[in-house]
Amino acid sequence: MALKQVQTTCPYCGAGCQIMFTVDADANKIVEAVPADGRTNAGTLCLKGHYGWDYLNDPQILTKRLRKPMIRKGGKKSPLEEVSWEEAISYVAAKLTEIKEKFGPDSIMGTGSARGAGNEANYLMQKFMRACIGTNNVDHCARI
Amino acid sequence: MNYFVKGNPDLCIGCRTCMIGCVVAHEGKHIFEIDPDSYTFNPKLHMVKTAKLSVPVQCKHCENPACMAVCPVGAISRKGNAVVIDTDKCMGCKSCMDACPFGAINMVPVAGSSQADGSEKVVANKCDLCSGIPSGPACVRVCPTAALTLVTEEELDSAMEKKRQEAARTAYREMYPQK
Amino acid sequence: MSMGIPEIEDAGCLLCFGYNGADSHPIVARRIVRGRQKGMKIICADPRVTETARISDIHLQLKGGSNLALVNAMANVIWTEGLADTQFIEEHTKGYDEFLKVIEKYTPEYAEPITHIPAEEIRKAARMYATTKPAMILYGMGVCQFTQAVDVVKGLANLALMTGNFGGPSMGIGPVRGQNNVQGACDMGALPNSYPGYQNVTDPAVREKFEKAWGVPLSDKVGCPITHVPHRVLHEEDESKRIHAYYIFGEDPAQSDPDLAEVREALDKCDFVVMQDIYMNKTGLYADVILPATAWGENEGVYTCADRGFQRFRKLIEPEGDLKPDWQIIAEISTAMGYPMNYKNTEEIWDELIDLCPSFKGATYEKIEKYGCVQWPCRDKSLEDKGTPYLHKNGVFATADHKALFYGTDWHPPLELENDQYPMTLSTVREVGHYSVRTMTGNCRTLRNLEDEPGWVQMNTEDCRRMGFVKGELVKILSKRGYCITRCLPTDRVKPGATYMTYQWWIGACNELTTAKLDPISNTPEYKYCACRVEKIEDQEWAERHVMELYDDIRAQMGIDTGKGAKA
Numbered sequence: 001m002a003l004k005q006v007q008t009t010c011p012y013c014g015a016g017c018q019i020m021f022t023v024d025a026d027a028n029k030i031v032e033a034v035p036a037d038g039r040t041n042a043g044t045l046c047l048k049g050h051y052g053w054d055y056l057n058d059p060q061i062l063t064k065r066l067r068k069p070m071i072r073k074g075g076k077k078s079p080l081e082e083v084s085w086e087e088a089i090s091y092v093a094a095k096l097t098e099i100k101e102k103f104g105p106d107s108i109m110g111t112g113s114a115r116g117a118g119n120e121a122n123y124l125m126q127k128f129m130r131a132c133i134g135t136n137n138v139d140h141c142a143r144i
Numbered sequence: 145m146n147y148f149v150k151g152n153p154d155l156c157i158g159c160r161t162c163m164i165g166c167v168v169a170h171e172g173k174h175i176f177e178i179d180p181d182s183y184t185f186n187p188k189l190h191m192v193k194t195a196k197l198s199v200p201v202q203c204k205h206c207e208n209p210a211c212m213a214v215c216p217v218g219a220i221s222r223k224g225n226a227v228v229i230d231t232d233k234c235m236g237c238k239s240c241m242d243a244c245p246f247g248a249i250n251m252v253p254v255a256g257s258s259q260a261d262g263s264e265k266v267v268a269n270k271c272d273l274c275s276g277i278p279s280g281p282a283c284v285r286v287c288p289t290a291a292l293t294l295v296t297e298e299e300l301d302s303a304m305e306k307k308r309q310e311a312a313r314t315a316y317r318e319m320y321p322q323k
Numbered sequence: 324m325s326m327g328i329p330e331i332e333d334a335g336c337l338l339c340f341g342y343n344g345a346d347s348h349p350i351v352a353r354r355i356v357r358g359r360q361k362g363m364k365i366i367c368a369d370p371r372v373t374e375t376a377r378i379s380d381i382h383l384q385l386k387g388g389s390n391l392a393l394v395n396a397m398a399n400v401i402w403t404e405g406l407a408d409t410q411f412i413e414e415h416t417k418g419y420d421e422f423l424k425v426i427e428k429y430t431p432e433y434a435e436p437i438t439h440i441p442a443e444e445i446r447k448a449a450r451m452y453a454t455t456k457p458a459m460i461l462y463g464m465g466v467c468q469f470t471q472a473v474d475v476v477k478g479l480a481n482l483a484l485m486t487g488n489f490g491g492p493s494m495g496i497g498p499v500r501g502q503n504n505v506q507g508a509c510d511m512g513a514l515p516n517s518y519p520g521y522q523n524v525t526d527p528a529v530r531e532k533f534e535k536a537w538g539v540p541l542s543d544k545v546g547c548p549i550t551h552v553p554h555r556v557l558h559e560e561d562e563s564k565r566i567h568a569y570y571i572f573g574e575d576p577a578q579s580d581p582d583l584a585e586v587r588e589a590l591d592k593c594d595f596v597v598m599q600d601i602y603m604n605k606t607g608l609y610a611d612v613i614l615p616a617t618a619w620g621e622n623e624g625v626y627t628c629a630d631r632g633f634q635r636f637r638k639l640i641e642p643e644g645d646l647k648p649d650w651q652i653i654a655e656i657s658t659a660m661g662y663p664m665n666y667k668n669t670e671e672i673w674d675e676l677i678d679l680c681p682s683f684k685g686a687t688y689e690k691i692e693k694y695g696c697v698q699w700p701c702r703d704k705s706l707e708d709k710g711t712p713y714l715h716k717n718g719v720f721a722t723a724d725h726k727a728l729f730y731g732t733d734w735h736p737p738l739e740l741e742n743d744q745y746p747m748t749l750s751t752v753r754e755v756g757h758y759s760v761r762t763m764t765g766n767c768r769t770l771r772n773l774e775d776e777p778g779w780v781q782m783n784t785e786d787c788r789r790m791g792f793v794k795g796e797l798v799k800i801l802s803k804r805g806y807c808i809t810r811c812l813p814t815d816r817v818k819p820g821a822t823y824m825t826y827q828w829w830i831g832a833c834n835e836l837t838t839a840k841l842d843p844i845s846n847t848p849e850y851k852y853c854a855c856r857v858e859k860i861e862d863q864e865w866a867e868r869h870v871m872e873l874y875d876d877i878r879a880q881m882g883i884d885t886g887k888g889a890k891a
Contacts, residue, residue, distance in 0.1 A: 009626050009636040011619035012758045014500040015328065015350040016628025016696070021639050028640050030620075032173065039696045040328040040628060044288040046349035047161040047756050047773070048764060051168065054176040055602075055766035056620045056640065061180060062765035063603045064882030066615035067644030076591065080613060085645065089652075092612055093659035095595050096568055104563040109547055109555075112513020113573025113649070114505035115759060116601070117616070118624030118636060120672040121649035122504075122511035123519055124664065125572055128653050129546075131537040132662035136515050136524050136546030137566075140508040141574050154359070157345035157352045157374045159755050164769045175768060185772035195372050195815035289353045 007036050012048040017041035105134035112140035145297040146205035147225040155291035158198035162283035163187035169282035186252040188271040203248040203271040211240035226273040234267040324630040325495030325714040332358040334493040336455035339367045341465020345374035346753040366448045372816035381448045388737035388852045389438040394478035395426045396434035400449035411487030415718035418729040425731030453486045457494035468850040472842040477730040490718040500629040507627035515546030520680025548846040553589035568595040577605035578760040581837040581848040602762035603881045615646050622648045624669040632696040633686050737852035738840045745854035754825040761827040778831035779812040781823040787813035797866040799858040805835035829877045
């Protein structure tokens with residue numbers, strides 16, 4: 001069993017706590033989480049920091065983890081069908097291009113994400129909306 | 145003398161990290177990998193919130209435990225510095241619950257157990273000071289605001305010594321207010 | 324936040340306004356508790372007895388929706404009693420005289436019937452805040468989620484300016500941002516009016532800089548705020564402005580947004596909805612395309628915490644399934660649409676963006692790695708620039724003339740008041756063990772076992788006694804927009820006539836009830852105030868069964884095999 005220690009930032013509230021994880025690399029799973037000595041948390045964690053990581057192993061409790069790109073090929077209310085990434089990407093690109101050409105860039109809205117995705121993904125999302133789509137229609141849930 | 149865990153309402157923020165810490169300590173780390181309905185979530189301490197207070201309440205590990213005195217099957221005993229329940233012996237008669245003046249005992253189902261009629265076994269549940277767990281009481285360890293402390297005989301002695309000294313000083317000041 | 328989180332415990336006085344750290348940020352609440360132990364004075368303005376209110380010197384238990392009347396009255400006392408820092412006001416601010424004209428009428432006696440706080444209590448609080456240095460203000464959603472929100476934020480800033488509480492450690496004013504990277508999403512320009520680094524889209528010089536960097540002409544029009552989307556889908560007449568496509572990334576508007584019935588209709592009517600997420604959620608039921616992304620723990624990058632701290636998050640395990648990191652999905656769509664984005668890793672993206680943002684320029688991966696955390700502004704790449712723990716040092720503000728502006732406005736009541744049909748009020752609050760719409764924490768075993776559907780409605784004990792409700796009983800709660808079923812939690816911590824619910828439950832979904840009315844500047848909905856009523860459910864056995872069935876139904880929609888039945 002190859003155990004490794006990885007320090008990371010808690011994915012929950014804005015306090016920015018540091019957590020030290022013990023990971024079993026062979027089994028590809030987390031073994032333990034303990035508080036690390038971060039600037040804001042100083043070796044303490046709340047219940048979410050201590051016990052909020054086991055969703056990663058897809059426990060099938062509340063909702064299913066998404067594992068494959070999916071498209072509703074028969075329109076709204078039709079079932080979702082699993083597709084390849086190539087198909088999903090080109091489908092989204094074609095639909096957005098079509099809508100942009102027909103109604104203009106301001107008919108498309110995009111969101112950033114205040115959650116797990118991180119700053120780099122948010123930067124790219126707003127760059128995509130502004131530079132590729134051509135609109136400032138981008139926002140996120142800070143308002144809600 | 146028995147030890148006990150003491151909660152400080154000036155520090156407690158009512159977050160209940162202690163309650164999950166308690167379950168994890170007693171069930172073991174495998175609970176992060178199993179069906180959450182296949183084990184019972186039975187914290188051995190209880191968060192109490194009134195208009196003025198937030199603090200977890202748990203067993204005081206009394207020196208003359210009322211629960212132990214009333215147990216008809218001898219399921220409650222002293223072990224090390226704690227008062228513990230032998231859940232195999234417990235028949236769920238609730239006498240201990242009734243006797244405990246702190247409300248520290250509750251009755252809980254034992255996951256996976258079954259009785260003659262197929263129903264789950266129900267037993268008394270209370271703080272055991274994480275007896276047998278080397279890192280000590282989990283609630284104390286995980287509390288983010290250090291609101292819980294394990295009170296040992298030595299700490300009680302030194303706290304009493306401090307109080308006596310304070311009492312002596314007060315008595316002196318009362319007698320000689322000018323000095 | 325103008326200050327750093329660790330500084331909180333060293334403040335002389337804390338004014339905690341509409342902020343319940345114990346439920347939203349326990350590790351920030353820890354600093355408040357520690358401050359208290361060190362002798363910090365605490366004034367807590369909150370309609371509920373929060374954990375902070377419990378340990379406060381003065382608890383201003385105001386009527387919900389009266390924030391600005393209280394803040395203006397505190398300013399009035401500071402002014403009339405000569406407690407203002409005139410030197411600071413003269414040297415570092417503008418607009419004080421105009422501000423005084425607005426607050427002149429807000430005597431504590433004027434505010435008393437609005438706030439339900441005795442005038443003398445307001446005086447005591449204002450004196451304590453003005454005379455205990457350094458004084459810090461923390462605020463939360465109890466300020467922001469009203470139709471009068473920005474005015475209150477400015478009102479709190481006025482208090483700090485009047486008393487010279489800017490420019491040093493353990494002072495200033497701090498909005499404690501809720502989600503792990505809500506600060507970061509703002510920093511990165513996921514905002515309709517600003518590019519990354521708070522650079523305005525309407526500023527021609529800024530726009531030119533980004534046009535040059537990105538190689539395309541950019542729009543000079545401020546974009547659509549997220550809370551306008553339902554209206555822009557359903558009621559916009561101009562086809563070029565109507566939202567026809569909605570690319571939703573890491574959000575669940577069908578659970579988190581106000582007036583869910585309207586949100587569902589908008590998602591249903593919107594021509595093309597793309598959802599990019601880690602778990603199936605309510606919004607997924609309306610998505611035309613679902614793009615599966617790697618989750619926290621399976622990818623890496625930088626988050627910004629509430630006090631402007633950039634910190635790395637790292638990969639713990641390898642993702643299973645056909646997943647891609649969010650940034651890669653976006654880059655591939657962009658490339659397919661003819662605007663190529665080629666990045667090898669997150670560091671390449673980071674290097675591009677910090678060079679476009681003067682306030683972030685110095686915060687390289689190397690530096691964040693070395694120091695663990697770098698608080699912006701950090702303008703220089705040399706290792707000597709370690710970032711900025713607190714803002715406005717020596718009273719120098721980020722305006723053209725470096726002066727701060729007083730800004731006074733009149734109080735107005737919330738928009739939907741109690742009435743005969745809906746005689747109580749509802750405010751949304753947080754459940755400490757669950758995060759956001761709970762697709763993460765609801766899938767964590769112990770957190771789910773601690774609190775699960777259908778959640779609780781907190782009500783005053785006396786109200787419960789009058790209506791015949793006991794703890795744990797299922798009740799129906801309704802507004803004119805919708806209803807849901809939840810459990811009753813009688814408590815002396817809330818005032819008569821007020822109710823509080825947390826927003827992450829599917830069955831106890833309080834956003835079925837909330838109003839989509841917005842603050843005119845921030846576009847934040849009035850989650851903290853709408854009219855409601857609570858009804859008894861006579862057949863409790865039916866209600867328990869009904870809740871269980873609903874839970875199983877929704878979980879089945881979310882792709883879960885519910886053969887065993889849910890805990891309810």
